[in-house]
Amino acid sequence: MANLTSITSWSMLDVQHFARRAGFGLTPEAAATAAATNPSSFINAWIDGGQSSSLFDAVYANRSDVVAISAIDPTTGNAANVLVPAITSAHGFLCEGPNTWRNRLSVAQAAWAFRMQYAPDSFRERLSLFWHQFFATGYDKVQNTALMLEQIQLFRDRGLGNFTDLLVAVSKNPGMCVWLDSVTNSAVGSAVPNENYAREVLELYSLGVDNGYSQQDITSLAKALSGWSFYVVSSDIVTAPNNVTNKYAKRGTAVVAQGQTVPAGSLSWFMGALSNNRLPNQHPTSAANASGGSASITFLDRTFNYTVTQAGMVPGEDVLRSITTSRATQCSEYLAARMISHFVTPNFTSQDIQDFGLVIRNNDFNIGASLKVLFKSQFFFDASHRFALITSPIVWLVSSCRMLGYNLSEADSLAVKGFPAWRLLVGTSDSDSSTLDNLGLALLDPAGPNGWGEHDVWVNANMMRYRSYCSSAVALSETYRYGLYQGAGTISLQLTVTLVPTDLNKWFPTTPITSLDIFNRLANLLQIAPTPTSLRDAWLNALFGGNGSAINLTNTTHQVKIRELAFMMMSTPANQLH
C-alpha cells in the first residue's frame, strides 16, 4: 500500500528528486539551500507557485526568439521555400496575438519550451505538460498555434483547481472543440450526434477504457455536449498581411450553439461568415427538436433532460459534471493512475491507485490539494522510486539546458543573447520529421487523443539517436547556419547561431583539480542515476588518461575533453532517468 503520510525532513537528494519530478530540476546549490527548509512549506510554495518576473515577461515578449524563421516573406507575401528570418532583430515568439497568421507549429513548440526553461513558476509548466499529455490535442487538426497555446494557458490557469471544473473548461476550449469534433456535433431533429468527443471523455479524460460506462452512455453524453463550439469576434480575427482572405482566430469565444445571435462581424469556428450573425442550432432546446424526439437521456445510471439548462451552467454541463459523482471511485482512481505513472513510478500496484484515489475523493477532486499529498508522501520519496522513471524527452532536454545553459538574467545580459535557439533545437520542420517528433514527444502535435504514454514509450533506437543529437547540441556547443532576410526578395547567407549557448566556467563554481572532480560535478549538475564505475573510468581514461589526472580549465584541450565528457554523460542511459 502506498504510504501517503508526509515526510517531515529531507535531504538534498530528496529535494533533487522532487525538483526533477515536479519541475525541471534544481541546481545542486539551490537544492542544498532547499534541503535546509521544511519540506512541507517548500512543497506547498512550489506547487502554489504564482511567482512572476518582469524580466521573464519582457524577454518572452520582446527578445526571446533570437532566430525566427518564417516561410513567408512579409514584404512580398510570397511563400518562400528557403528558410528566412522574418525579423532580424530580437523579438518574441511569433505565434500568438497579431502574429497568429504566421501559424507555425515549430514556433509554438519553441515558445513553450522556452517557458519551460525560464518561466519563474516552473511547476506550472510541468503541470501543464502533464495535462497536455492527458488531454492531448494536436495542431495537425486544430491548425492554429494561438488556439493550441490558449489551451496550454488553460492548463496553467486551471490545472490545480477542481478536476470537474477543469474537464468542463477543456470541453469548452476551442482547440479541443475542433480536435474532437464538438463543433460539428448536432443532436437537433434527425441529426445523429457525433460521438468523437464524448467517447474520449470517458475513455481518456475521466474513467479509462471500459471502466464503468456503456456505448449508450457515450451516445447520451454526445447529445448533452452537442453544439459545444465557439465563434470568433471581430477583434479576435487576424488577417494574413499577404492574403486578406486568410483569416485566423487569435482566440475563440466558447458557446453552445443553439441558433442564437452573436455580435456583428463575428465568424464561425472555421472562420466562415455567419448568416444574420446567427449560430446554427446544434443543441436542442426542447423535446420537440431533440434527436430522436426525446429530451430524456440516461447517463451513468442517472436520468437527465439535456435540453434544460441548469443554473450557472451551459446546456448539457450538468451531464458532464455528473461523471465525478456518478463514477467517483473510477474517476479518482483513473486520475490517480495517470498521476502516479507520470510523477512517481511505472511500478505501482492497484492498492497504490486505490489509496491515492481515496485522497483525491477526500479532497473533492481538488487537484492541487491532492498533488500536495502525493508530492509530500513517503510513497513519493521512497528510495525505490528515485531514477526509476524514464524521463520524457522534453523534460530531459529542458532540464539539461537549465543545468548547463545560462540563467535568464545572464543570458539576457549578453550582447548576443544566450538563450537556446529553441526554434532550431526542436526542429524547424512543421511536419513529422522535426527533432521533437524524432525524440518521440511532438509538443502540441500528438498523433492521437491518447497522447504518448509514459516511461518506456520514450525509448527506441531512433529516439536514442536523437537524444545523442541533442546531447551534442547542448554539450558540444553545436552551431547552426541559416539564411538572413535582407529585404524584399533578397536573402544573404548567413548567420551562425549557437543552438544552446553555454559557458564551461559556469559549470564549475569550484575549480576542479582532477578528472574525477569533473565527472563528479557534471554528475551532480545533470543529476544522473548511479553510473557503473567501469563506464566512468573508461571515459576518464580515454579523455584524460585516468580518473586522477590534473585538470586545467583554461587549457583548450581540456575544455574540449570536458565537453566530450559532458556529451557522454548527457546521452548515457543513466541520464535518461529521473
Place this chain on the structure above:
Amino acid sequence: MKKALSRRTFIQSSLTAGASVAGLVGCGGGGSSASSSLDSSGGGTGGGGNAGAFTNPILVVINVDGGWDWLNVIPPDSGANLTAYQAKRSTLRITPATTLGSGVGLNGDFIGLDVLQAQGKVAWITGLSMPSPNLSHFTAADLWAQGGTSGSNPSSLNGTGWLGRFADQAFDAANAIQGVTTTNSVHRMIAGARRSFIPITSTNGFRYPGSLRNATLQAPYSTDNMLLQSAYNLAASSISSDSASRAAYELIAKSQKSFYDSVQGISTLTTRTPSVPYPGDSNYTNTNGAVLSNALSVQFKLIASMISANLPIQVYYCRLGGWDTHSNQLIAMKNLLSTLGGSIKSFYEDLGAITTSTGLAQNRVMMMTWSEFGRRVTENSGGTDHGTNSLSLCIGNSIKGGLYGTYPNLANLDNNANMRYSSDSDFRNMYATVLDRWLGQATTSTNALLGSNYTRMNFL
C-alpha cells in the same frame, strides 16, 4: 537498379550465416500451398501466381490508422446491401466507379487500386472482425497488434505483437536490422520480447544527426570512435548495480546499442531517386483533384531505398493516419484514398525497377494493410463514428486477387448499428495465412505464434 546505399557488414554477415539466416531460404512467393475451405466469397479472379522464382520474401505492413470507413471504399453496388447502405448513408454514400463483383463496387477515388485490381494483384479481405468489440481505437488497435487468442493485454503475451513474436523467432542474431518501421514510434504489432524493429524515419540518412557523423565526433572533438563505442556498447555491457534504476537503465542501454549496431551497418543511407513519381511529387499526375499528401510516399521511398540496397530486412512497417473521419468525411476520404491508393501504386511500380540480389523487388514484396475497425454504418452530421469489422488489402505479384472474407449484411446490424462479428472473417485468419504462406513459417510455428489454429485463406 540504383545502388544508393553503402553498407559495411550486412552482406558479409548474411553470407557467413548462410542458409541458416531466416528468410534467405525460399518461402512465400508464387507457390502457395493447399487452400483452406472457409474463404466465403471465393476469390481468385486471376493474375496471381505470376511471380518468378526468388527467395527472401519481404512483407510491407501499412497501418491505415484511425479506423477507415471501408464501406465507402468498396460500397455495395447491388442487392439488399445497396438498399440498406443508401438508406443509412444519405449524404455520404458513394456511387462506385467500377465493380469488384459479388455486389461490391470500388470507389473511384481509390486511385491506382483500380489498375492493380484489374491486374489481379489485390486481395480485398472484407469484414475482418473480432469478438465483442468496444469501439475504442486503443483496444481495437491493441488486439490487432497482439494477434493473440484472448482479450486485451494478457500477460502471457508480455506486451508483444504477432510480428514481434515472429521477429523473435525468425530474425537471426547476426543482423541488427531485419525489421524496420518508418514511423517514430514502434507499434506494439512489431514489438518482440527479444528483437527490436528499428525506427528509420528520414530519407536523408540513418546516421548520427547534427555534429555527429558516421559514428564519430567531428572536430574539434575527438575523431576516436572509442568514445561512442563506450557510450553505447560499454554502457550496455556495464549494467548499473542500482536496484531502483537498473531495469530502466537496461532498457535504454539496449535501445542505444541497437541504434549503434544499426548505424554501424548503414553508415550512410542516401536517398534513392524513385523510378516513378509518387503522390506529393511535383511530376505526379493528380487525376481527381484531391489534396495529396506525401506522408506515405516518403516512407515508401525510404523502404525502396533499403530494398534496393539489399539490406536483409524482412518486414517493414509504415503508417498513414487521418482516417478517424468523424466529420468532414466526403473531403477527407477523397484525399486519403487518393493518397493511399496512389502511393501504393507508385510503390508497386517503383519496385518493378529494382532488381535485388535475390530477384526482382516487385516479386519479393507483399503489402498488407490493416486498420483497427470500420465505421458506423449510419452516418452522423458529415462523418461516421467508430464501428466494427475492417477491410485489409494484400497486394503483390503473388497474391491471388479478388474478394475474400465475409462482406457484412448491412440489413442485419447489431444494437449499435454496427456490423456483426463473423468467425469466418476473424482478422487472425489473415495473419495465419501471411505467416504460413508468405513469411515461410511452418504450420505449427504459425499456430504457436498466434496461439491457435486459425483458418488459412486462399489469397496466397
